[in-house]
Amino acid sequence: MRLQSIRTLAIIAAAFVAGLACEAKKPAAAAPAPAPAVTNPAPKQDDKIIKIVSSLPRTGSAKAQTDTIVNGIQMALEEAGNKVGNWEIKYEDLDDATAAEGKWTPEKEAANAEKAIKDLDVMVYIGTYNSGAAKVSMPKLNQVDLLMISPANTWPGLTKPGKGEAGEPEKYRPTGKVNYTRVVPADDIQGVVGADWAKKLGAKKVFILDDREVYGKGIADLFEARAKDIGLKIVGREGIDASAQEFKPLMTKVKDADPDLVYFGGTTQTKAGQIAKDMVAVGLKVMLMVPDGCFEDAFIESAGADNLNDRTYVTFGGLPPEKLTGKGKDFVDKYKKKHGKEPEGYAVYGYEAGKIALKAIEMAGKKDRNAIREACLKIKNFDGALGKWSFDKNGDTTNRTMSGQVVKKGKFEFATMLGDED
Amino acid sequence: MHLLLADSGGLAIFVQQLLNGLTTGTLFALIAIGYTMVYGIIELINFAHGDLFMLGAFLALTLMVSMGLAGPVVIAIPLSVAIFASAPMFVAAYGVGGRRLQRVVPGPSWVAGLAPAIAAAAVAFVAVKFIGPTVQLFTGSARAVIGAVAIIGIVGVFCAALNLTVDKIVYKPLRGAPKLTPLVSAIGVSFVFMGVGQLWKGVADINFPDLVPSENLFAKPGLGTELKGVTVEQEAKGFKRGDTITKVNDAPVTEASIAGIVAAQRVNADVAVVVDRGGTPETLKLTIADAAPIRFTWKDLLVLLLTLPIMAGLTLFVKYTKLGKAMRATAQNPTAARLMGIDVDRVIGATFLIGGSLAGAASVIYGLSINTVSFQMGYQNGLYAFTAAVLGGIGNLPGAMLGGILIGLIRSLGSQYVGEKWTSALVFAILIVILVFRPSGLLGARTREKV
Numbered sequence: 006m007r008l009q010s011i012r013t014l015a016i017i018a019a020a021f022v023a024g025l026a027c028e029a030k031k032p033a034a035a036a037p038a039p040a041p042a043v044t045n046p047a048p049k050q051d052d053k054i055i056k057i058v059s060s061l062p063r064t065g066s067a068k069a070q071t072d073t074i075v076n077g078i079q080m081a082l083e084e085a086g087n088k089v090g091n092w093e094i095k096y097e098d099l100d101d102a103t104a105a106e107g108k109w110t111p112e113k114e115a116a117n118a119e120k121a122i123k124d125l126d127v128m129v130y131i132g133t134y135n136s137g138a139a140k141v142s143m144p145k146l147n148q149v150d151l152l153m154i155s156p157a158n159t160w161p162g163l164t165k166p167g168k169g170e171a172g173e174p175e176k177y178r179p180t181g182k183v184n185y186t187r188v189v190p191a192d193d194i195q196g197v198v199g200a201d202w203a204k205k206l207g208a209k210k211v212f213i214l215d216d217r218e219v220y221g222k223g224i225a226d227l228f229e230a231r232a233k234d235i236g237l238k239i240v241g242r243e244g245i246d247a248s249a250q251e252f253k254p255l256m257t258k259v260k261d262a263d264p265d266l267v268y269f270g271g272t273t274q275t276k277a278g279q280i281a282k283d284m285v286a287v288g289l290k291v292m293l294m295v296p297d298g299c300f301e302d303a304f305i306e307s308a309g310a311d312n313l314n315d316r317t318y319v320t321f322g323g324l325p326p327e328k329l330t331g332k333g334k335d336f337v338d339k340y341k342k343k344h345g346k347e348p349e350g351y352a353v354y355g356y357e358a359g360k361i362a363l364k365a366i367e368m369a370g371k372k373d374r375n376a377i378r379e380a381c382l383k384i385k386n387f388d389g390a391l392g393k394w395s396f397d398k399n400g401d402t403t404n405r406t407m408s409g410q411v412v413k414k415g416k417f418e419f420a421t422m423l424g425d426e427d
Numbered sequence: 428m429h430l431l432l433a434d435s436g437g438l439a440i441f442v443q444q445l446l447n448g449l450t451t452g453t454l455f456a457l458i459a460i461g462y463t464m465v466y467g468i469i470e471l472i473n474f475a476h477g478d479l480f481m482l483g484a485f486l487a488l489t490l491m492v493s494m495g496l497a498g499p500v501v502i503a504i505p506l507s508v509a510i511f512a513s514a515p516m517f518v519a520a521y522g523v524g525g526r527r528l529q530r531v532v533p534g535p536s537w538v539a540g541l542a543p544a545i546a547a548a549a550v551a552f553v554a555v556k557f558i559g560p561t562v563q564l565f566t567g568s569a570r571a572v573i574g575a576v577a578i579i580g581i582v583g584v585f586c587a588a589l590n591l592t593v594d595k596i597v598y599k600p601l602r603g604a605p606k607l608t609p610l611v612s613a614i615g616v617s618f619v620f621m622g623v624g625q626l627w628k629g630v631a632d633i634n635f636p637d638l639v640p641s642e643n644l645f646a647k648p649g650l651g652t653e654l655k656g657v658t659v660e661q662e663a664k665g666f667k668r669g670d671t672i673t674k675v676n677d678a679p680v681t682e683a684s685i686a687g688i689v690a691a692q693r694v695n696a697d698v699a700v701v702v703d704r705g706g707t708p709e710t711l712k713l714t715i716a717d718a719a720p721i722r723f724t725w726k727d728l729l730v731l732l733l734t735l736p737i738m739a740g741l742t743l744f745v746k747y748t749k750l751g752k753a754m755r756a757t758a759q760n761p762t763a764a765r766l767m768g769i770d771v772d773r774v775i776g777a778t779f780l781i782g783g784s785l786a787g788a789a790s791v792i793y794g795l796s797i798n799t800v801s802f803q804m805g806y807q808n809g810l811y812a813f814t815a816a817v818l819g820g821i822g823n824l825p826g827a828m829l830g831g832i833l834i835g836l837i838r839s840l841g842s843q844y845v846g847e848k849w850t851s852a853l854v855f856a857i858l859i860v861i862l863v864f865r866p867s868g869l870l871g872a873r874t875r876e877k878v
Contacts, residue, residue: 064630065630065631066629066630066631066632104625104630105621107630107631107801107802107803207660207668209660217848243846243847243848244846244847244848245847245848246847246848246850246851248803248807248851249807249850249851250797250799250804250807250808251451251797251799252847253447253451253839254444254447254448254838254839254840254841254842254843254847254850255842255847257440257443257444257447257722257839257842257843258440258444258842258843258847261440265660273631273632276632278632278634278799279632279799282634282798282799285641286641286724286726286798287722288643288717288722290716303631306631306633306634307631307632307633307634307799308634309634309637309798311637
């Protein structure tokens, strides 16, 4: 009897292992499903309104960041009086995260995409925040020509042939048409400028860590490739288990490799704070460089400012709010007046995405998903908060401005412009 | 011997990882005891145990804020000794208090469950509202020591009362039910606790104040990585690459003498150095680095100082006290135990109390040493602790301790020699292999054969 129950236990334990494995390997891009809009019985369009939805992680530690993105989008729409021509613009803020996970999930993102597809009034889909999430919704939205504008995705493979994995970006475009655009520069630039900056800071030996997610591993790969090209020595490379609670053994190993800079390709949500903390705990007080997924106050809060001050460098695919000029500065001023606090780094990208959505609808001049998609890709020399820029044929911004931040006294401080030279 | 010397760097790292594994392993072990005790007595896997641990950590965090302990305070030996002395006391206190609690509350079990529920709420409320500000009257290390001891006690009582509540309200009515019913209820309770944690502190990782110094006990002053002899290799705090250090604390240094001069300083001490920058000397601040091959901090010591005596004490308790004997009897055969005049319900209640208080103690120690808490910490740590219990032989106390330490070691050595991303897989692979050859865990069979 006892032995029997122990067997049951073993089975339960095995089931847990399986559960863990599933969690670790979330299905990335789900197989493109047939467009449900066609089979929907009686969807009706309302010719007085046009809907814009956004799909961002609205629960979890990214919330502070996405709050300001949503504020940015709303400000863009309000400035236009929530109107384009005779259409009233309605905005809906969808959440692709769950409270239980604390971050985005493929299921929620897929459900958001389906919801947008079925609602025939939805003409623009602003999102996503995480590149992995974009992989889920892109092929779905592509089949109904629904325009996607991402304020934050930086994985190059989403748009750039040959810069991502095999089959990217074609597999996200079942119709062969481009429906995905982004107002933020991709990581093929950020990873490269990160490595260049590391060298400029005097690093010679670099240990590279990543969180094994699309964004984190992708940017770490690009960093590694560039670091090799410019003569930095890679003394080690490890992928972490982002559900682990502490990394002292790993950081002990890193310390043993004696790097003078540690690069972590990951986000606040994938334990960047704990990595910084455990570096200090094992007595490794060298430079730490992280990408823009950690460019939020939540990163400093989770790591503890003392563990970051004066040695943590953050690259960001754009300019921090206080360095924006012209229309960008106007936006930051208006934002501060309206919301009573500083916008986070991505707020202006939300604002720009909102502006682009309106511009595309205006240029199309009709309530037609395909026409709006085509119009958006034709946008050239857009004079916005991020300066004067255009979309290229892949849907990428021509903007290449990047910046580097350093953590000082528990705050991000602008340190340098990056990547201007190329 | 020759080989050992030649490979001293490798040996140092091996010893370091053993220490890393041992400290995290004892933490897993402490949580695992809660799983294994309850399983030993009523054959229920109390999945809510990990989340109870999480709530304990959250209460500790709240208390720290109310006591004004958010900043780092240098305390070392007094804290360890004070907590060390107080921990067994608390374990004993819960046993006695819990039994009285059960005696005074008759009636249906959900009514009986209200008493500990109220107790838990009252402890938390009183502690945050009144004890916190009282502790604030003290300053410096007195505040830290009193605060830390109070926190470990309060959190222990809180978790014990909460665990008893869950038993009375959720598990007790299901005592005769098929085994899967209380198991599923336990998973439900786990979700409820997680939800409470989420509402309480949100979903983001939270920094737990760094109260215990992370200074190396074996510290050895030396040159940092940014220096190579007198030449600066890396830009930091005013230093530029290629700078040459000419003076340390006004004494001239050379390539050969700098190491000796630095070795005479204290680790983390700031010394004034003069660098020669193209002829113009400039005075800068240099922090002395730690060049010791092994790092064992006050934090690590604290974990061992607290967990090992608690585990030893508990083993002795179960072996030699009357209640401990009653526990073992109930574990072997509840019906026979009842016939022998043992109040089985009281024994079960005491088990939940002790298990809960250990989760509480573990949560505070965890917070002080890992320094991050989140509402998901209970799930991940609970999973490892549960695995530890199964690995050692569930229902067996020394087995849970052995299992916890083994998992800690597998994780740290696996991270060093196999690769960080394989550590979880490695833990479970080893679990499966062990269960194939010893289906009842490493030490599991021994107790069974005693029957």
